Amino acid sequence: MTIPEIIDALKARFGEAIGNAVEFRGQTGVVVSREKLVEVCRFLKIEQAFDVLSDVCGVDNYGEEPRFGVDYLLYSMRDRQWLRLKVRIPEDDAAVDSLCKVWKSANWMEREAWDMYGIKFRGHPNLKRILMWEGYPYHPLRKDF
Secondary structure (H helix, E strand, O other): OOHHHHHHHHHHHHHHHEEEEEEEOOEEEEEEOHHHHHHHHHHHHHOOOOOEEEEEEEEEOOOOOOOEEEEEEEEEOOOOEEEEEEEEEOHHHOEEEOOOOOOOOHHHHHHHHHHHHOOEEEOOOOOOOOOOOOOOOOOOOOOOO
């Protein structure tokens, strides 16, 4: 399947939980509601062969609402294509479900996003600091730091 076909399949299955696709510099991204993130990722891994979670990035849109986000970069080795998922998160509830049960590679990347941005990953098996020391009171990549 092509990326537009995959996005159509996502919209058909998950409806309002999937936003419009945006292409930037040859890479397609789609916004996913945080409530359906795990379901969408399981679908992409099992039914669409996105077998690699390549990156998890925290995002701070300081001055905007929702302030935070998490971007996930997925790769299908079978089809040799990339897909970026974007989840938007409000500042007063900076949390999203962990994807460690879908891709084990999410573990350390989610810990880094927690450490640097203060975004919590619910259900993470060991959410503790990975770059800064325990007890460090800040999240250094927040724009108000």
